Amino acid sequence: MRTAPRSVSRAAASSMVVAAALGLVGVQAAAQTAIAATKEASSIVTCTTANTRLTVTEAARPINHLLLKATNTGTKSCYAYSAPYLRAGADAQAVMAWADETTPQSVVTLKPGQSAYAGILTYSPDGEGGSTVKTLGVFLADRKGDATDQEKTLNLPNGGVFFNSAATVTYWQDNAADALAW
Structure with missing residues (x-):
């Protein structure tokens, strides 16, 4: 047993x-x-103007919108944090408001050669004042939401674009359609 x-x-x-x-x-x-x-x-770094090529184009739709494109030109992946800090024109004293309703669920990560997109509402009938400006000053954000390194100045399409107090920019999106959908 x-x-x-x-x-x-x-x-x-x-x-x-x-x-x-x-x-x-x-x-x-x-x-x-x-x-x-x-x-x-x-090994992923913050997207900055040193490792990112920035371009701005007029959007076909919706009207009164521009599309800002940030392409990773570095050899490492980079994080496109929050939204870009934008100044419409060389004399702008304040940056554009961020469209909080466009906050993505996670930080946009760009592998080398990939792009992130931000939609820019240039004006609205609800806005006040305004003028046509020829340049757009761009600062990228770091992990804390502060502006990184130096400003990149981009020439606006058509020799200038009208902006008023309603001008707003989206958070970075991983595709152009989402950036322009708001």
């Missing part, structure tokens, strides 16, 4: 050893995945 309980307990012990070994393999795999994700995230 002693033989049967021992073989059952040996089988149970063997099962527990196998389960523990499989559990250890799972923990090791999860740890390796976490380490790889951490290394990848730590």
Whole structure:
């Protein structure tokens, strides 16, 4: 009779050893995945005017909109944080408001050669004042939401664009359609 309980307990012990070994393999795999994700995230830099080419074009639709495109020209992926800080014209004393309703669910990450987009509402009948300006000053944001490095000045299409107090810019989007959908 002693033989049967021992073989059952040996089988149970063997099962527990196998389960523990499989559990250890799972923990090791999860740890390796976490380490790889951490290394990848730590190698991603902030998009700045030094590693990003900026262009602005007139949008066909909707009216009164421009499309700002930021393309990663660096060798590492970069984060396009928040929204760009924009100054309409060289004499602008304040940056444009951000359209809070366009906040994406996560930070837009650009691999080398990829682009992010921001839609710019230039004016609205609800806005006040306004003038035609020839340039757009652009600062990119860092992780904290502060402006990074130096301003990039872009020439606006058609020799100038009319802006009034309703001018607004979206947060960075990973495609042009979303940037212009608001």
